Amino acid sequence: MPVVTYTLWRLSLFAVTLVVLVWVGMGSWLAIVLAAVIAWALSYVxxxxxxxxxxxxxxxxxxxxxxxxxxxxxxxxxxxAAERERGAA
Structure with missing residues (x-):
């Protein structure tokens, strides 16, 4: 269960960061990349x-x-088991 909890926290940080970056008007692919980097740093801290x-x-x-x-x-x-089969054959 701790692995699931940790994963959900990390995904939540990514989602919140992505929503904030899109809300301020950042481009779609750049927002995803920057959200991943920011979420990684926040999760580490x-x-x-x-x-x-x-x-x-x-x-x-x-x-x-x-x-x-x-x-x-x-x-x-x-x-x-393989040796027994060879011996029986």
Missing amino acids: LLGRQRDAAALHLAQRAKPGRSAPADAEVEDAALD
């Missing part, structure tokens, strides 16, 4: 806590053995 929470959440999900088997175990099982 304002959303540090949300960014850290999202990064921690992703790091915890990436730990091996959490809910999915480690890659080495999956590879070993596939190799064992």
